[in-house]
Amino acid sequence: MIDPKIIVALDYSASAPVLALADRLEPSMCRLKVGKELFTASGPDLVEKLMRRGFEIFLDLKYHDIPNTVAQACKVAASMGVWMVNVHAMGGRKMLAEARDAIDTGLHKPKLIAVTLLTSITQQDLTDIGITSTSDEMVMRLAILSRDCGLDGVVCSAQEAKLVRRKCGSDFCLVTPGIRPALTSHDDQSRVMPPLAALQAGSNYLVIGRPITRAMDPLQMLLDINQEIGEPR
Secondary structure, X not given: OOOOOEEEEOOOOOHHHHHHHXXXXXXXXXXXXXXXXXXXXXXXXXXXXXXXXXXXXXXXXXXXXXXXXXXXXXXXXXXXXXXXXXXXXXXXXXXHHHHHHHHHOOOOOOXXXXXXXXXXXXXXXXXXXXXXXXXXHHHHHHHHHHHHOOOOEEEXXXXXXXXXXXXXXXXXXXXXXXXXXXXXXXXXXXXXXXXXXXXXXXXXXXXXXXHHHOOOOHHHHHHHHXXXXXXXX
């Protein structure tokens, strides 16, 4: 079974450029991530069109609400046939457990992962909301909570992947943003890691956006990254 490691982040606000990009990519070499901006603009219809083109979709909506609301949202997402969906681990044990149960009761069972801390969160942000733990401590606590609630994995930075892997085991899925191939711009990312190094640190899937979506030849960039990490062309 083909299991591409690259997830292309579709940071767009309309469906037309997304579909144009999808027509230049190869479903066997990547998956696609649909986030809040794009989903708000284009909705389930775009997700369906991308899946009809053969792409598996990571629906990155980071659900965080009361347990029943999140559970129902996860159930609807699963019914769309997406490959992966995520929630916020900060929603707590009951929310995570009900999201897991909701996914498990459906005919289609996407991977369910949790966001620990957003990469934009600083130590001062944690202090402002009354959290005295360090960001690393919070990431580990939330990753372990997510594992204990039966989730398939978490989103974490590549710098955190090795420790999360050690604490949560080999079967726990780690999805890492902030991946920048060699000789590409870091853009506005400060904590970045090359693709191969991220996989070696314990990542399962690499979220890569602008280095692919803004490349002169997106498919060639995808080919180059797959070659860099030793994936079949």
